[in-house]
Amino acid sequence: RLPAHLKRPKPMITKTLLAAVLAALACTAAQAQDGAKLYAEKTCVACHGKEGNKPLTAEYPKIAGQNAKYAERQMLDIKSGKRNNGNTAAMKGVMHLVSDAEIKALAEYLSKLKP
DSSP, X not given: OOOGGGSOXXXXXXXXXXXXXXXXXXXXXXXXXXXXXXXXXXXHHHHHOTTSSSOSSTTSOOOTTOOHHHHHHHHHHHHHTSOOSTTHHHHHHHHTTSOHHHHHHHHHHHHTSOO
């Protein structure tokens, strides 16, 4: 007899695992879609450009392709006031309208754009 950890997984476990993976992938796609919608709705496009790579002025950063965790942290820090330098005043005026979940979706969306 084989030990339990070497036995072949039961079909029900395999199906459940597959369903969980597919749900996670669907959630990621929906989140990216929400990020694109939020990018337009929250007026990010006005300063950072349609695709995040052509800002309104040279002083504003290109944010397309930015690391998601980094972008999320910067937005959260601007929102809380922890980051308060450069052009953060312009962002601060908008960030109070963006929830933490929306910030996460925006950061994920930005990370997938071409720089």
